[in-house]
Amino acid sequence: MTEPVMSELEFLVEIFKKYPLDSLKKIAESEGIDYYRLKRLYDKYYGKYITVSAVYNIKVIGLRSYLAFLSVPSDRIFEVGYRMTQNPFVAFVNPMFGFKNGLAPILHIPDDQRDRIDEMLSKYSDDYEYYEVRAYPYRGDDSFGEWTLSHDYAILMDILNVDARTPITRIAQKLGKSRPTVKFMINRLRSMDIILGFEPILENNVHDRSVLGITKTLDEAVLERFKEHEITVGVLPGTGYILEWFFSSKEDLGTKILEFSNYVDKIVIHYFDSTFKEMNDKNGETRFARMVKKDGSGYRSILDF
Template identity: 65%
Template sequence: MGGVKEDEIEFLVELLSKYPLESLRKIASAEGLDYYRLKRIYDRYYGKYLVVSATYNIRLLGLKSFVGFLSVPADRLIEVALRMTKNPFIGYVNPAFGFKNGLSVIFYVPKDQVKDIDEMLAKYSDDFEYYEVWAYPPPKKPKEWGDWELSYDYAILMDILKWDARTPMKRIAERLGKTRPTIRYMINRLQEKKLLVGFFPLVDMNVHDRGVIGIASELKEEVLDKFKDYEISVGYLPGRGYLLEWFFSSREDMGGKVLEFSAYVEKLLVEYFEQSFKELNDNNKKTAFQRMVKKDGSGYRSILEF
């Protein structure tokens, strides 16, 4: 992160958490900040190191979330990743080495296509394992899975808001060939149906270029307290346990991290956030919903089509 001031990124993240869609002038006025200083910081980092992204309730959209680990020879990593990131149901792919040497994958599957997961992953590797993953802590009474019940235009809108929720309304209206009031109505409808959870600033993975992924049959509460100074993510694996992921920089002692975290998990691997893979993932993510959904809006395409 040469030349990047982490305190300025943190400052911007804090502001955009409070005012995700407001203009810089409104933010400066509300917070009593110097507009030109805020604009300099915003122009320096926004779109490069962080972006405001829409978060959706995939359960209500009828999608199930999975994490997978595939054995792939080192000399075939890019080739396999290229093929995988043509599939819009693949959220991201990164090199990973540990209990599986090859690729770690996040992917989303329509609820009625879960039976096809093995066939999909077998296109890329003959040795893999995967787990359904929920947000932590899991709900005590999970809601029913929904379905895609929107027109195709909503898929395009959702991609735009997912990629950059601060995209000017005028540009969104031009992209969809609709008026700005219609776009506002569509966004309000997503919120009213609770499909759109909210807008949140996301720091780019380039800030953390390594991760340690662990799978544990039980979650020891001391883990979250012990590593509270690290960026840590926890997922619930129904019937299997928990997914723990720690993010850090390659400048830190990776060997020490592995030893430290291995005491709390049964399976462990190290994930690498490389620029070439980031570009593949970003290109796939930009239009994911509009390639998942049938153009007549009647539902999702097959995960085996790609």
């Protein structure tokens, strides 16, 4: 795969921020740009470096988000990583090194199964720690919903998560429903605030490393200091904050560590490995469908996998 021209990729990102689901012809007409140029860029990058994905409010459907750090011997990284990506409650996992060496998974845990997290993680490592993560700024809202929809909605959420620009006709065929029914289902997810919107997502071909740090206190000046970087902030209730900076392996790793370690108490380096990307992508294709019971009565146990 050839390296992307960043100006072209950034152009597509801005286009899909404004028109995430519109047809290319409608976008070209609305923006007054050449359709064939847009189509060329779309064919060049979409599905390879950029996709549009549904943004879900998992809190509404009763899921809590956790970040875990597991010590795993280097010769077992891929074996344990593979087993973890068979569990749909593991949203994402990648290799890491730092205050722990091994794997760093993101977990989506049903609110009523929080007491099973230790048993779940102990299946993969006997040395781990984990933190609940909330959006920044944290408003202290501790009200979680539950799954109340049919299993078809879980399948639909998987489709929109992988590619929200999937044609309605194709989704209807997948679900065995009519186009109007699919549109109704999508609108229902939006009206229930389960779908918050649709966003262009850059693949990790662009940013294949990150520095992740945990800190007890947040100096908000750090957000201004590193505003030229890809940076995200999360809240760890009762513990502090988590900050993550994304960058390319072509950049100097030592410099990143020295820069960011001044602002955090613990630090790890994430490696977005191509093999793990394939395993994560495969897991993500059917995650919600495997989490939810076939009769739609709630979630399966996080220990089932």
